[in-house]
Amino acid sequence: MADLFATKSVEAFKADLSNQKTALKRALGPLNLVMLGIGGIIGTGIFVLTGVAAKQDAGPAVVLSFALAGLVSALAALCYAEFATIFPISGSAYSYSYATLGELFAWIIGWDLVIEYAIASATVASGWSGYFNLIAGQLGLELPTALTVGALAGPGGFLNVPALIIILLISALLVVGVRESALTNSVIVVLKTAVILYVIAAGTGHVQAANWEPFMPFGWTGVVSGAGLVFFAYIGFDGVTTAAEESKNPERDMPIGIIGSLLFCTVLYIIVSAVITGMVPIEAIDVQAPLARAFSAVGENFGASLIAAGAIVGLTSVLLVLLYGQSRIFFAMSRDGLLPPLFSRLHPRFATPHLSTMLVGGFVALAAGLFPLDGLARFVSIGTLSAFVLVAAAIIVLRRTQPDLHRPFRCPWVPWLPLATIAACLYLMSGLGLETWVRLGLWMLVGLAIYALYGVRHSRVQQNLAK
Numbered sequence: 407m408a409d410l411f412a413t414k415s416v417e418a419f420k421a422d423l424s425n426q427k428t429a430l431k432r433a434l435g436p437l438n439l440v441m442l443g444i445g446g447i448i449g450t451g452i453f454v455l456t457g458v459a460a461k462q463d464a465g466p467a468v469v470l471s472f473a474l475a476g477l478v479s480a481l482a483a484l485c486y487a488e489f490a491t492i493f494p495i496s497g498s499a500y501s502y503s504y505a506t507l508g509e510l511f512a513w514i515i516g517w518d519l520v521i522e523y524a525i526a527s528a529t530v531a532s533g534w535s536g537y538f539n540l541i542a543g544q545l546g547l548e549l550p551t552a553l554t555v556g557a558l559a560g561p562g563g564f565l566n567v568p569a570l571i572i573i574l575l576i577s578a579l580l581v582v583g584v585r586e587s588a589l590t591n592s593v594i595v596v597l598k599t600a601v602i603l604y605v606i607a608a609g610t611g612h613v614q615a616a617n618w619e620p621f622m623p624f625g626w627t628g629v630v631s632g633a634g635l636v637f638f639a640y641i642g643f644d645g646v647t648t649a650a651e652e653s654k655n656p657e658r659d660m661p662i663g664i665i666g667s668l669l670f671c672t673v674l675y676i677i678v679s680a681v682i683t684g685m686v687p688i689e690a691i692d693v694q695a696p697l698a699r700a701f702s703a704v705g706e707n708f709g710a711s712l713i714a715a716g717a718i719v720g721l722t723s724v725l726l727v728l729l730y731g732q733s734r735i736f737f738a739m740s741r742d743g744l745l746p747p748l749f750s751r752l753h754p755r756f757a758t759p760h761l762s763t764m765l766v767g768g769f770v771a772l773a774a775g776l777f778p779l780d781g782l783a784r785f786v787s788i789g790t791l792s793a794f795v796l797v798a799a800a801i802i803v804l805r806r807t808q809p810d811l812h813r814p815f816r817c818p819w820v821p822w823l824p825l826a827t828i829a830a831c832l833y834l835m836s837g838l839g840l841e842t843w844v845r846l847g848l849w850m851l852v853g854l855a856i857y858a859l860y861g862v863r864h865s866r867v868q869q870n871l872a873k
Contacts, residue, residue, distance in 0.1 A: 411508030412867050414742065419493050419505065422741060434652050436659040436666075441592040442649060443667025446642020446727030448598060448674065450530050453537075453717040455636050456679050457696025464632035465623040466683040469676050471632030476672030478633075478834060479640045481827040482794040483668050484817045485801045487661040490647050491814040492804075494656030498647040498731070499793040501738055506800035506807070509744075509867055510857075515796050516739050517853030518846075519644075522789030523732035524770055526641055527573065527725060529786070531774035534721040535569040537695070537714050544711065556776040570775035576725050577767025580733065581753065581760045594723040599674075601716030604709070605697055606677055612704045613684035623688070630837040637787035637834065639675070642727055643668045644790060648734040657814035729770065733763040743869070744861040784842045791831040792846070798827035 434442070451472075460468040489502040500519060504512035539554050555563030579590060622629065646663045653659050682691070685700045692699035698717070701709040737759040740749030753760040802821045804811070817823060835843075862868060 409508075409868070409871055410510040410862070412871055413506060413508050414501075414504040414512075414867055418867075419495050419501070422495060432652055432654050434649055434659070435654055436662040438592065439646055439649060439653060439659055439663025440666045440670075441595045442727060442730075443643050443646040443663055444599070444671055445591040445595045445723035446646070446731075447639055447667060447671040448595070448602065449639070449642070449720045449724030450533060451636055451639025451675060452602065452678050453695070453697060453713075453720055454533055454693075455638060456675075456682055457691045457693045457699075459632035459635050460679065460683050460696070461688060461691045461693055463624060463635060464628045465620065465688050466618040466680075467622040467624075467629050468632050468636075468679045468683060470622075470629045471636055472672065472675040472679055474629065474633040475637050475640060475834070476668070476675065478791075478794070478827070478830040479637075479643060479668055479672070480665075481823060481830060482798060483643060483664050485794075485798045485824055485827060486644075486647050487664050487815050488801060488813060488817040489797065490650045490660035490664065491657045492811065494650040494653060494660065495738070498644055498650075498735065499797045500735055502800050503796050504742070506803045507796065509862075509865060511796060512742075513739075513744060513857045513861055514850065514853065515793055516735060516744070517850065517857075518789045518792050519735050520732065521849050522641065522786050522793075523728050523735070524766070524773070526638065526786045527728040527732065527770045528569075528774040528777065530721050530724050530728065531569040531573050531770070532566065534572055534718060534725065535566050535774075537717045537721065538568045538572075540695070540698075540714055541711075541718065556774075558777050566775045570771045572722065572725065573729070573767055573771035573774055576722070576729055577763055577771075579726070580730055580763045580767075581758055582756055591723050591726050594719050594726075598716050598720035598723065601713060601720070602674055602678060604716075605701075605713060606681055608706060608709050609681040609685055609701070612706070613681060615684070617684050617687050627837070630834060634787050634791075634834045634838045635784055636675075637790055638784075639671075640668070641731075641786060641790050642671075642724065644731065644793060648731040651734075661815045729763070729767060732770075733759055733766050736762045736766060743864040743866040744857070746860075784838050785845050788835055788838050788842050788846050791835045794831045795828050798824035798831070 456468065459471055460466065464471045493501055493505055495501050498519065500512055500516035503515045535554065539549060542549060551562040552564040553567045556566045557564050643664060646667060647660070650656050650660055682696055682700050686703050690703060695714070695717070698710040698713040701713060736745060736749045739745045740747060740762070749762040749765070750759060751761050752758065801817055801824045805820050
């Protein structure tokens, strides 16, 4: 009989790392990892969700929403950093859960991350397409509705071609190699950070304190709801942990990449949200392009165009990190036998999981091209928060079951900090609404069915136990 709570041993993880056929190439340094995190975090949160959270949830107190989301992420980041140095392997929360809580929990969180990254990628691609169409229109290259709106997204639509193409192009880049992808991401990060700094510098002069009143129009409940929404942005720091197996010196570099990128981005989020809500009244904030429209409203048309261009660049790097992360989670689950072996097959030249990357890219491209996915950010947030809960719980379990395990980085104040992380994540999840919880439950039921029919029968851990 299968042991659904069997864990994967440290020795088994080390064996995966030493297997030349399934081990990924180590090519990333600390700067690459910080840039990877910034590339994944700065994007949709600043260019889109700032406006949505301010107008629909928190008002000017959206700055508190970002601060709260950043604080919860910082607590989780300390837990992630310990695991990333103990198990420098692809899979992120999936692998950490496998080592501590057992296979069933690992499958649940892996399945959760699969849909989390897929929906996030498709949603960001749709946003990228919107900004691309805006720039194209300004240049006189107006695309017909049939080629910019998906068949299921609105009248007159057929296929969102820009969204589909950008997903396929980034997938091709990821197939070529992680070093090349990281270099591209670093260049993009420098460009979009420059745009964000411009927003802060140019926008500050247009801030009017009267626009911050009332500061908390929806009360503390609105702040919490806004924090749950903007958690969508922090999936990028989870993406850093999926790169542990490709880090040159994970014991030193992973904590730097995880914590450094998170702190940098949280500070920028708070400042930008304060500037934008101070530039225009809450009722005038545009939920589709809040930064660009705010600058247009105060007569800064050049700034609006620059921000639109920066949004395209910024969302491109977010897509790169999301697609990278999902393909690595598929890779890790396949290597463990929980998904078909094609997902862990490496390219003979580039040493990347090319089949996994192409299949993931194709699915996400099709979804972005056809479906209206702009309302699913809360679903991605609840998936991210669920992963944080399990990672924090796993830290407590591992400290009790393997207290003498070598820990290059130790999460402080265990068990109190992990317990605080769990409580904070559940608190934010409580503000995401019943519909979001129902969607998560349905997706988990589908995942458990697949695990029962395929995963438990092909699991390497289960096969070893049967011998």
